[in-house]
Amino acid sequence: xxxxxxxxxxxxxxxxxxxxxxxxxxxxxxxxxxxxxxxxxxxxxxxxxxxxxxxxxxxxxxxxxxxxxxxxxxxxxxxxxxxxxxxxxxxxxxxxxxxxxxxxxxxxxxxxxxxxxxxxxxxxxxxxxxxxxxxxxxxxxxxxxxxxxxxxxxxxxxxxxxxxxxxxxxxxxxxxxxxxxxxxxxxxxxxxxxxxxxxxxxxxxxxxxxxxxxxxxxxxxxxxxxxxxxxxxxxxxxxxxxxxxxxxxxxxxxxxxxxxxxxxxxxxxxxxxxxxxxxxxxxxxxxxxxxxxxxxxxxxxxxxxxxxxxxxxxxxxxxxxxxxxxxxxxxxxxxxxxxxxxxxxxxxxxxxxxxxxxxxxxxxxxxxxxxxxxxxxxxxxxxxxxxxxxxxxxxxxxxxxxxxxxxxxxxxxxxxxxxxxxxxxxxxxxxxxxxxxxxxxxxxxxxxxxxxxxxxxxxxxxxxxxxxxxxxxxxxxxxxxxxxxxxxxxx
Amino acid sequence: xxxxxxxxxxxxxxxxxxxxxxxxxxxxxxxxxxxxxxxxxxxxxxxxxxxxxxxxxxxxxxxxxxxxxxxxxxxxxxxxxxxxxxxxxxxxxxxxxxxxxxxxxxxxxxxxxxxxxxxxxxxxxxxxxxxxxxxxxxxxxxxxxxxxxxxxxxxxxxxxxxxxxxxxxxxxxxxxxxxxxxxxxxxxxxxxxxxxxxxxxxxxxxxxxxxxxxxxxxxxxxxxxxxxxxxxxxxxxxxxxxxxxxxxxxxxxxxxxxxxxxxxxxxxxxxxxxxxxxxxxxxxxxxxxxxxxxxxxxxxxxxxxxxxxxxxxxxxxxxxxxxxxxxxxxxxxxxxxxxxxxxxxxxxxxxxxxxxxxxxxxxxxxxxxxxxxxxxxxxxxxxxxxxxxxxxxxxxxxxxxxxxxxxxxxxxxxxxxxxxxxxxxxxxxxxxxxxxxxxxxxxxxxxxxxxxxxxxxxxxxxxxxxxxxxxxxxxxxxxxx
Numbered sequence: 001x002x003x004x005x006x007x008x009x010x011x012x013x014x015x016x017x018x019x020x021x022x023x024x025x026x027x028x029x030x031x032x033x034x035x036x037x038x039x040x041x042x043x044x045x046x047x048x049x050x051x052x053x054x055x056x057x058x059x060x061x062x063x064x065x066x067x068x069x070x071x072x073x074x075x076x077x078x079x080x081x082x083x084x085x086x087x088x089x090x091x092x093x094x095x096x097x098x099x100x101x102x103x104x105x106x107x108x109x110x111x112x113x114x115x116x117x118x119x120x121x122x123x124x125x126x127x128x129x130x131x132x133x134x135x136x137x138x139x140x141x142x143x144x145x146x147x148x149x150x151x152x153x154x155x156x157x158x159x160x161x162x163x164x165x166x167x168x169x170x171x172x173x174x175x176x177x178x179x180x181x182x183x184x185x186x187x188x189x190x191x192x193x194x195x196x197x198x199x200x201x202x203x204x205x206x207x208x209x210x211x212x213x214x215x216x217x218x219x220x221x222x223x224x225x226x227x228x229x230x231x232x233x234x235x236x237x238x239x240x241x242x243x244x245x246x247x248x249x250x251x252x253x254x255x256x257x258x259x260x261x262x263x264x265x266x267x268x269x270x271x272x273x274x275x276x277x278x279x280x281x282x283x284x285x286x287x288x289x290x291x292x293x294x295x296x297x298x299x300x301x302x303x304x305x306x307x308x309x310x311x312x313x314x315x316x317x318x319x320x321x322x323x324x325x326x327x328x329x330x331x332x333x334x335x336x337x338x339x340x341x342x343x344x345x346x347x348x349x350x351x352x353x354x355x356x357x358x359x360x361x362x363x364x365x366x367x368x369x370x371x372x373x374x375x376x377x378x379x380x381x382x383x384x385x386x387x388x389x390x391x392x393x394x395x396x397x398x399x400x401x402x403x404x405x406x407x408x409x410x411x412x413x414x415x416x417x418x419x420x421x422x423x424x425x426x427x428x429x430x431x432x433x434x435x436x437x438x439x440x441x442x443x444x445x446x447x448x449x450x451x452x453x454x455x456x457x458x459x460x461x462x463x464x465x466x467x468x469x470x471x472x473x474x475x476x477x478x479x480x481x482x483x484x485x486x487x488x489x490x491x
Numbered sequence: 492x493x494x495x496x497x498x499x500x501x502x503x504x505x506x507x508x509x510x511x512x513x514x515x516x517x518x519x520x521x522x523x524x525x526x527x528x529x530x531x532x533x534x535x536x537x538x539x540x541x542x543x544x545x546x547x548x549x550x551x552x553x554x555x556x557x558x559x560x561x562x563x564x565x566x567x568x569x570x571x572x573x574x575x576x577x578x579x580x581x582x583x584x585x586x587x588x589x590x591x592x593x594x595x596x597x598x599x600x601x602x603x604x605x606x607x608x609x610x611x612x613x614x615x616x617x618x619x620x621x622x623x624x625x626x627x628x629x630x631x632x633x634x635x636x637x638x639x640x641x642x643x644x645x646x647x648x649x650x651x652x653x654x655x656x657x658x659x660x661x662x663x664x665x666x667x668x669x670x671x672x673x674x675x676x677x678x679x680x681x682x683x684x685x686x687x688x689x690x691x692x693x694x695x696x697x698x699x700x701x702x703x704x705x706x707x708x709x710x711x712x713x714x715x716x717x718x719x720x721x722x723x724x725x726x727x728x729x730x731x732x733x734x735x736x737x738x739x740x741x742x743x744x745x746x747x748x749x750x751x752x753x754x755x756x757x758x759x760x761x762x763x764x765x766x767x768x769x770x771x772x773x774x775x776x777x778x779x780x781x782x783x784x785x786x787x788x789x790x791x792x793x794x795x796x797x798x799x800x801x802x803x804x805x806x807x808x809x810x811x812x813x814x815x816x817x818x819x820x821x822x823x824x825x826x827x828x829x830x831x832x833x834x835x836x837x838x839x840x841x842x843x844x845x846x847x848x849x850x851x852x853x854x855x856x857x858x859x860x861x862x863x864x865x866x867x868x869x870x871x872x873x874x875x876x877x878x879x880x881x882x883x884x885x886x887x888x889x890x891x892x893x894x895x896x897x898x899x900x901x902x903x904x905x906x907x908x909x910x911x912x913x914x915x916x917x918x919x920x921x922x923x924x925x926x927x928x929x930x931x932x933x934x935x936x937x938x939x940x941x942x943x944x945x946x947x948x949x950x951x952x953x954x955x956x957x958x959x960x961x962x963x964x965x966x967x968x969x970x971x972x
Contacts, residue, residue, distance in 0.1 A: 237551060
């Protein structure tokens with residue numbers, strides 16, 4: 001076993017495009033890694049062995065014919081199982097979607113395939129993306145490849161674990177309140193939540209539409225840049241898609257941070273925030289020092305309203321979810337539990353089909369939107385959102401980039417927080433504000449905690465400034481302390 | 492409304508009516524997807540992932556639907572404004588997402604007005620865009636969802652663009668209500684926004700009714716009546732509901748705010764739900780769509796391209812024909828006012844033009860154009876053709892077109908010379924002395940009867956070519972001689 005960090009999507013694609021290696025051999029090697037450890041990790045809800053082989057063969061045929069299969073030629077990718085794949089079950093790790101096969105691909109899937117990527121499987125998640133540990137899955141928990149007793153984070157825990165375990169060099173996650181960045185941090189990989197509207201949501205099964213965003217998970221910053229270039233850019237099937245092409249990111253990674261002004265968000269990292277671990281604070285300090293050494297100016301700054309982010313989020317997200325999840329009524333697709341009449345059938349189906357956390361959030365959201373409560377909850381939360389945006393706008397007058405930890409602690413033991421929803425929700429305290437503001441942010445692995453588990457630093461940027469965000473991420477990656485744990489990977 | 496023409500359904504009581512009209516917009520595709528917007532077809536064929544609300548699908552607003560909605564707004568003199576779509580949440584099997592995308596606090600068209608054929612104005616409160624639902628068929632259990640053996644759902648209609656036009660409570664009678672709906676339909680059809688077919692459900696009317704004692708200025712508690720499928724039902728439902736409410740109030744009860752269902756077969760309304768049982772729709776802004784902000788330039792270009800509206804057509808015809816606007820209504824409603832105005836412009840007698848259009852052309856104008864129509868009326872007015880002959884020639888022009896003079900010649904309609912007519916009249920008088928005596932010496936009634944007799948005889952002899960008016964004048968002259 002060699003460190004899987006050396007196996008990059010960029011490297012594999014270059015080899016496949018130039019004919020040095022076949023896409024099929026790349027795939028078979030990854031399938032054997034999956035075969036060796038998937039049983040204990042359970043990153044996947046479904047591994048598409050035969051479909052993947054056929055896709056790899058198509059790529060090889062293109063190369064043989066002298067055609068260029070694209071920038072991700074032959075690169076195995078894993079998809080979070082809330083991203084629609086034509087003819088292939090898409091479950092959201094929920095019983096309620098039992099038996100449903102979407103008749104269409106998500107835009108991101110079409111773009112990955114068009115770029116030569118080979119879809120290997122659908123990864124586990126907290127049901128409909130609701131959770132921070134991948135324990136809320138109808139199909140069982142995913143384990144952290146670095147310590148099987150611990151959670152991989154969530155909700156994109158399956159995707160983060162797949163990348164960390166060397167199952168695939170790239171995976172797609174979705175991030176509504178931290179669901180890409182937090183599991184990336186807990187599994188020691190890179191995770192990116194792009195600016196709202198940079199990546200099409202068409203074909204992403206909605207959790208909270210105004211917050212959801214698809215993004216890359218990879219072992220290197222450069223691979224996330226490459227994947228975001230492929231999946232980003234305008235899509236007319238998503239009305240909230242920003243009408244500009246995907247940003248050019250791979251060419252800016254070596255530009256350094258000389259002259260950049262970087263602010264550390266006090267509210268998300270200082271002594272003010274309950275529950276931020278000492279080792280997490282220490283790594284943040286070292287990251288700041290590293291950036292300073294690389295030529296950036298670093299200072300503490302305040303974004304006061306971020307402390308209200310968690311509360312606002314747990315009104316807005318459940319409110320939208322209560323409406324988005326109404327369609328799972330047993331009438332047209334998925335699970336149906338028969339009953340004497342349509343109304344009872346709806347109730348029986350939803351009672352049997354949804355897990356506890358989903359039901360909890362549907363009830364929260366329904367309450368928040370009810371007549372007489374709307375202004376006090378949903379209305380007020382939207383005001384907090386505006387406040388957060390204004391605070392960020394002020395901060396970005398002084399700073400180009402903001403920094404915070406991605407998660408308050410390293411990965412926690414499986415089962416530790418399942419009985420305490422509030423403790424679980426607090427895991428997203430650092431990541432939520434980016435979703436509420438619609439801004440990009442990403443998690444970069446930066447050293448280890450006292451328990452030997454990885455710690456992620458969150459890089460936040462103003463809307464559509466992925467370029468500067470990736471420049472800072474690249475410097476953090478290259479200056480991260482040695483001692484990254486050995487990760488299972490392709491020999 | 493500027494004036495109230497109160498019709499009392501129950502003496503001493505005023506009925507107050509406000510209508511909510513849903514019209515399907517005549518787009519090629521649905522409001523939020525590329526699935527066809529087409530009536531009929533096998534169930535569940537005009538569908539796609541968006542129409543079915545499949546997980547992961549997203550709505551994309553149809554620009555044509557927005558344009559048609561703006562046309563409606565401009566035609567109803569509404570303020571066209573920045574608007575936002577909202578979700579109206581409730582569970583029903585024919586609603587694919589279990590929420591309807593509609594407009595709530597920020598509709599595309601704000602306040603406006605509509606002018607009835609008689610010149611009265613009815614307020615429009617708003618006209619907003621929303622998507623239609625599918626259609627449920629409940630089999631068994633009397634066709635009601637809760638008792639049905641099973642239910643079938645057809646999503647062909649789901650997502651079809653609707654404009655909901657909310658009228659002010661300005662109407663006071665079934666006649667008002669019908670006139671309002673007719674006028675609205677004419678406008679929607681004129682501007683190409685909708686085909687306005689009530690029988691196919693592309694135009695649907697919900698009716699709010701309340702009653703109050705004459706002279707009372709406060710509005711009574713209203714009930715909303717649903718399931719009205721024709722103009723006739725609209726009138727019947729209003730009469731039934733007004734009587735029901737007056738009966739309630741006069742027998743010591745009070746009207747409860749309710750949604751009621753019109754039963755066409757029984758001719759009555761029954762309660763669907765009370766205000767307390769009304770759904771809490773949990774409206775909130777639709778996060779999958781962005782606000783609609785039509786530019787001033789776009790709005791003005793839509794305004795500039797609007798065709799002439801029924802109201803303007805009535806004005807124009809009334810001005811040309813020198814009649815009351817209301818008298819121009821039927822011709823405009825039949826879409827014959829362009830022909831009328833053109834024929835009058837060519838010098839045709841306005842009264843004869845309207846008489847022919849209203850009485851003789853109910854089935855349409857066919858191949859008739861203004862030039863021959865004007866020429867034909869000139870022949871009639873000049874006494875070259877009798878009114879019966881004119882009608883016959885007109886029918887030929889409608890069927891085949893052509894030149895009225897040539898048609899008249901082909902039909903053998905020669906104008907009868909005055910002398911020729913005198914010879915015939917004198918010989919008939921000689922043949923029927925008793926009748927002539929009765930005509931000259933009888934009372935008015937007898938005289939009238941005998942005039943009819945002689946005109947009939949003369950028509951018989953001349954094969955209908957004699958001019959009735961000329962015959963009567965001649966008979967009168969002979970009697971006075």
